[in-house]
Amino acid sequence: MNATISHAYDAAGRKTATYEGAVGTGKLLSQWDYDQELLGALSATSRFVEDATFTTYYTAYDEFYRARATYYEVPAAAGDELARVYDFGVMSPFHPA
Numbered sequence: 290m291n292a293t294i295s296h297a298y299d300a301a302g303r304k305t306a307t308y309e310g311a312v313g314t315g316k317l318l319s320q321w322d323y324d325q326e327l328l329g330a331l332s333a334t335s336r337f338v339e340d341a342t343f344t345t346y347y348t349a350y351d352e353f354y355r356a357r358a359t360y361y362e363v364p365a366a367a368g369d370e371l372a373r374v375y376d377f378g379v380m381s382p383f384h385p386a
Contacts, residue, residue: 294318301329330354341366355379 308315347356
């Protein structure tokens, strides 16, 4: 089976969505969202599997716009054992002044 995969981009040239089929009319496979306040840093990504959405949120950016906290949301469709929001943090080495 041959499937056409297409991508949508914003005005800055960043990928915003992936479709099976044509952009905007095909089946949405994944999506990227960018922060409008922190120089357009990636703020969320989503992957669509059947009727379920798996989303990763990036928050708490440091002075270099690197995400210091990440949340991964697993939907109920993945099963009761896995369905929840997982959080991950990043710690930097201590640098005394």
